[in-house]
Amino acid sequence: xxxLEVALIDVGGTLWPNSWPIRQGDAGGRSNRLIxxxxxxxxxxxxxxxxxxxxxxxxxxxxxxxxxxxRMVVGAxxxxxxxxxxxxxxxxxxxxxxxRRAMAIPVDERFQPLPGAGELLxxxxxxxxxxxxxxxxxxxxxxxxxxxFRLLGMAGDIDGIITSVDAGQLKPHPAVFQMAMxxxxxxxxxxxxxxxxxxxxxxxxxxxxxxxxxxxxDDPKPEHSRAHAVAPDLWACAKALxxxxxxx
Ligand SMILES: [Mg+2]
Numbered sequence: 001x002x003x004l005e006v007a008l009i010d011v012g013g014t015l016w017p018n019s020w021p022i023r024q025g026d027a028g029g030r031s032n033r034l035i036x037x038x039x040x041x042x043x044x045x046x047x048x049x050x051x052x053x054x055x056x057x058x059x060x061x062x063x064x065x066x067x068x069x070x071r072m073v074v075g076a077x078x079x080x081x082x083x084x085x086x087x088x089x090x091x092x093x094x095x096x097x098x099x100r101r102a103m104a105i106p107v108d109e110r111f112q113p114l115p116g117a118g119e120l121l122x123x124x125x126x127x128x129x130x131x132x133x134x135x136x137x138x139x140x141x142x143x144x145x146x147x148x149f150r151l152l153g154m155a156g157d158i159d160g161i162i163t164s165v166d167a168g169q170l171k172p173h174p175a176v177f178q179m180a181m182x183x184x185x186x187x188x189x190x191x192x193x194x195x196x197x198x199x200x201x202x203x204x205x206x207x208x209x210x211x212x213x214x215x216x217x218d219d220p221k222p223e224h225s226r227a228h229a230v231a232p233d234l235w236a237c238a239k240a241l242x243x244x245x246x247x248x
Contacts, residue, residue: 004211004245006159006184007124008177010195011135011145013218015117015154015234018196026105027054033102038095045087052083057103076100076138076165097141100165104139107148114217116234120194121157123238127245132160132180134171134193136200141165160184171200174208181208192244194237202227213240 012018031050038046056079080099081091089095124131133145140148142161149155162180169175181191192211195201196219205212206226214227215237222230229240 003190004129004192005186005190006130006132008132008134008180008191008193010201011133013196014215016113018218037098037102049083049087052086056083100139101144104144107151113152118154120234120238121154125157130159132184133158134176134180135163136170137163137165172204174204177208198225213237
């Protein structure tokens with residue numbers, strides 16, 4: 001019996017679709033959140049800052065509408081600091097983080113996770129494992145994700161969230177998984193990584209000595225994988241995890 005304790009789960013292409021369309025009202029919602037985040041500052045300066053952020057963040061939006069895994073040339077914090085600087089505002093860490101959260105477009109009630117996502121989280125819990133989200137993001141930090149997962153009714157089945165924003169490095173850099181291990185307080189061989197990308201999820205997990213399940217609920221069937229198990233959907237993933245636990 002394997003003594004797996006923690007499932008480290010990717011989000012884009014794993015629990016959520018790889019992409020979703022930018023919706024009408026996204027920009028307006030962003031402006032309102034940004035204005036609230038900058039409450040107390042001169043209104044004209046804030047309006048100029050919002051216009052600059054919305055114009056400068058096109059690459060971030062493109063990343064969001066195409067894939068959450070894309071490597072960006074300019075990181076979110078750097079982009080935000082540049083916008084603050086241009087308006088003569090101080091780019092201190094707490095302002096940057098408030099703006100980053102305001103820029104993260106939250107999921108809404110129309111948003112659907114991939115089929116079987118909720119069931120997978122419940123199956124992991126039933127198998128006696130904890131779940132830690134381990135995700136590459138551009139704007140989202142752990143707090144933004146907590147809001148999203150609460151709205152989706154999935155937060156109760158999640159024990160921790162680590163994003164590349166929190167870890168300071170994008171997968172395949174091991175920082176996200178290492179931070180998740182530290183947070184969960186377990187060694188690598190007690191972790192199983194569940195993700196849809198061979199390069200960003202499976203390879204760094206194997207290099208750390210973790211167990212791995214490659215899933216493709218929103219991707220073409222992979223031609224080959226070094227993962228311990230490969231599952232076409234999230235129900236099959238739950239079964240693969242159960243089998244993994246029973247294998248000597
Ligand atoms: Mg992914």
